[in-house]
Amino acid sequence: MGRAPCCDKANVKKGPWSTEEDSKLREYIEKYGTGGNWIALPQKAGLKRCGKSCRLRWLNYLRPNIKHGEFTDEEDRIICSLFASIGSRWSIIAAQLPGRTDNDIKNYWNTKLKKKLMAMSMTSQPHRKPPPFPSSHHTPSVSFSSLSSLYKDCTTYQDPTRSYTAFEPMSSVQSDLLNNDNTTLATHSSLIHTPEALVNYMQYYPVKENFLMFGSESSCTSSDGSSGHISFGREMKQENMSYFQGFCATNEYEDNHNFMLNPGTNNGGKNVNQWAEKPREYNLENDLEDFKRLISSSSNNCCNNNFIDENKTQEKVMYFYY
DNA sequence: AAAAGAGGCAACCGCCCCACC
DNA sequence: CGGTGGGGCGGTTGCCTCTTT
Numbered sequence: 001m002g003r004a005p006c007c008d009k010a011n012v013k014k015g016p017w018s019t020e021e022d023s024k025l026r027e028y029i030e031k032y033g034t035g036g037n038w039i040a041l042p043q044k045a046g047l048k049r050c051g052k053s054c055r056l057r058w059l060n061y062l063r064p065n066i067k068h069g070e071f072t073d074e075e076d077r078i079i080c081s082l083f084a085s086i087g088s089r090w091s092i093i094a095a096q097l098p099g100r101t102d103n104d105i106k107n108y109w110n111t112k113l114k115k116k117l118m119a120m121s122m123t124s125q126p127h128r129k130p131p132p133f134p135s136s137h138h139t140p141s142v143s144f145s146s147l148s149s150l151y152k153d154c155t156t157y158q159d160p161t162r163s164y165t166a167f168e169p170m171s172s173v174q175s176d177l178l179n180n181d182n183t184t185l186a187t188h189s190s191l192i193h194t195p196e197a198l199v200n201y202m203q204y205y206p207v208k209e210n211f212l213m214f215g216s217e218s219s220c221t222s223s224d225g226s227s228g229h230i231s232f233g234r235e236m237k238q239e240n241m242s243y244f245q246g247f248c249a250t251n252e253y254e255d256n257h258n259f260m261l262n263p264g265t266n267n268g269g270k271n272v273n274q275w276a277e278k279p280r281e282y283n284l285e286n287d288l289e290d291f292k293r294l295i296s297s298s299s300n301n302c303c304n305n306n307f308i309d310e311n312k313t314q315e316k317v318m319y320f321y322y
Numbered sequence: 323a324a325a326a327g328a329g330g331c332a333a334c335c336g337c338c339c340c341a342c343c
Numbered sequence: 344c345g346g347t348g349g350g351g352c353g354g355t356t357g358c359c360t361c362t363t364t
């Protein structure tokens with residue numbers, strides 16, 4: 001048996017909102033607020049509308065400070081970068097663009113920005129082929145400054161020997177792109193140097209699960225001075241503790257390191273996180289659900305300055321680790 | 323000028339998450 | 344602890360407007 005509908009579909013008006021309905025809704029909410037119950041609101045406000053419809057109308061159109069019209073270049077840039085990073089999680093993207101709604105951004109992306117990017121991409125590379133898919137022997141050499149510069153509120157994690165930057169899924173990594181030793185992503189990600197490259201890359205090699213992690217380890221600094229290595233992994237839970245588990249391929253050695261990041265402890269107002277080698281006791285193909293859950297729940301116990309505006313969304317956090 | 327096609331966007335649908343009982 | 348219901352989200356639809364033929 002299906003779930004009961006949230007409202008009586010037969011007695012509910014659908015379609016475009018009239019100005020009269022708009023003002024009824026606006027006046028009611030300005031006077032009484034939503035009362036935390038959208039389902040009951042239309043009746044109280046004298047509207048023959050579904051509560052969800054009222055919510056949508058308010059959030060996307062009537063609420064104060066909504067910005068309509070042309071997107072700026074800066075907004076374009078943010079949307080592209082975030083889309084490349086986290087995929088179509090419009091509410092998170094909207095949280096970074098004051099006055100813009102997720103619906104607006106979604107429409108803008110689907111109708112204009114996607115085409116714009118494709119056009120730019122084809123103009124610069126008329127005979128473009130998919131980005132190369134290097135062998136696992138490719139030496140990683142990562143520059144991610146252009147990406148990280150887009151984000152101001154990075155959470156900082158470090159220990160004396162390692163620093164990491166992680167992209168939480170990212171739309172992330174298709175398991176079929178991975179070698180048995182889980183190194184493929186690590187190595188071909190090394191070609192991503194700019195947001196544009198990432199967009200380009202993800203058109204051909206979309207990723208779905210897990211997360212990417214760029215980082216460095218002092219012990220892995222290569223002879224040419226670059227110290228980047230690339231890893232992939234995921235966050236997981238064990239006995240009420242969350243860990244980041246992953247594998248890394250470094251400049252110095254391409255065997256995998258299995259590591260974990262214990263949750264930070266507050267040390268003089270700053271989170272200090274402990275990195276530790278971890279025995280290979282997990283199968284990366286499993287426990288993805290744990291990973292996803294933790295991504296949404298760990299903001300409270302792991303990071304103290306999340307990327308996401310918690311007033312707009314309480315979940316789906318992107319972490320950057322240095 | 324009219325018809326057809328394309329584009330843009332508001333709104334709907336259905337699923338998932340989570341708080342509450 | 345499982346069930347229920349509301350809120351929130353992303354994907355999709357359908358209507359309206361604009362452009363092209």
